[in-house]
Amino acid sequence: MTTTPVRQSVTVTVNGQEYVREVPTYRTLVDFIRYDLGLTGTKEACSVGVCGACTIELDGRIAASCITLAARADGATITTIEGVADGDNLHPVQEAFINHGGFQCGACTPGQIMAAKALLETNPSPTEPEIKEWMMGNLCRCTGYYQIIESIQAAAEAK
Amino acid sequence: MNDFAFHAPETLDEALGLLAQHGADAKVMAGGTSLTTLLKQSLIAPGHIVSLHRVRECAAIEASDGVIRIGGLATQRDVELSPVVKERAPLLAEAYRRVATVRIRNVATVGGGVAQADPAMDPPPSLLILGASVVAKSARGERVIPIGEVYADYYETTLEPDEIVTELRVPAQPSGAAWTYIKYLPRTEDDYATVSVAAIGRAEGGSVADVRVALGAVAPTAIRASVVEDALVGQPATSDALREASQAVSEIVDPTDDPRGSAWYKRDMSVVFTRRALEQVLGLA
Known part of the structure; x- marks a missing residue:
């Protein structure tokens, strides 16, 4: 382990705003978003790409920010949970999660919302099996899966 | 994670040059889903990462003369959704569809998966029975290796440290056979x-x-x-x-x-x- 980290300049557009930061090459994207940009809505839980808490949109596709290096996102366009609402107007998926109790403790919710939003952008009227298959990578330890599925169905109908 | 120099070449040739220069002290990062996990767990500690995220070559999926050619930098999601693959080798499209979750398949590449050589991955059994071969390129040249000769052991392949998987060649499935x-x-x-x-x-x-x-x-x-x-x-x-x-x-x-x-x-x-x-x-x- 060297004491002086190799640093890398990273320029990203997050939620429509451009940021430039100099970070160690080993900085993960989730740490970069949380600690270098101060956008703490994105969570890290499992740290190995399995649980979905760190889900963000990277150049138009959802990705696991905990197993992505920040250096690889140089020049990328990113959307995090903070960029999902339009000002004070919540996104239909956010509204549906509130109205249908799609969360309990809330730790997994930013990732759930990012994944559900991407699902509806890919497939505006998903069947229940399609919702389950897409969302299987987003774990909820409060066991709120039924309400999450109901929330996504409601958001699809609201569109 | 250890400290490393991060390289982001714009072309495949530039990437191959960096690998020729740094040899076994360099690791190629394509999607990075597996490699970043290995780095985080300190299972590997390379001095150099050669990231291919800026390289725009080797990502197409095409078919000619009964062979599907999948660029090493095509994502696993690209293979799952490719009409070319679904029509000619539905088994392969299904195998890639079963990999992890959509969030991983969006980023993980075909070439990265071959080089990672985890025996529990989904595509290898299908690649074996379809008779796939791997195109590996280095600054020294290019070779075509049957997939069965690429996998050597747990997470071990016969690929050289300076080689990049540029293409996967998969013969179309025999028509009329069930899978x-x-x-x-x-x-x-x-x-x-x-x-x-x-x-x-x-x-x-x-x-x-x-x-x-x-x-x-x-x-x-x-x-x-x-x-x-x-x-x-x-x-x-x-x-x-x-x-x-x-x-x-x-x-x-x-x-x-x-x-x-x-x-x-x-x-x-x-x-x-x-x-x-x-x-x-x-x-x-």
């Missing part, structure tokens, strides 16, 4: 398989005209079950024959105990799921 990919998941849907079996087969006039079987997650590499194939070709396609032939896989698997099952359980399940796969592709399910 299946069984991923046995006793825990969760997004897990690695406890046992996986890919099979292609065709019965004609009650006999086995063609059959190919390979297993994943039950040996240091994915393995082709030639012993089963040889026992069946030309023989009557009966339930008893398939049951008996399936027993032979218990001799060729070499599983380990892990949270997905004990070694003896995986050995037993290898026999069970080989039989089920054979029944499906030979019309006896």
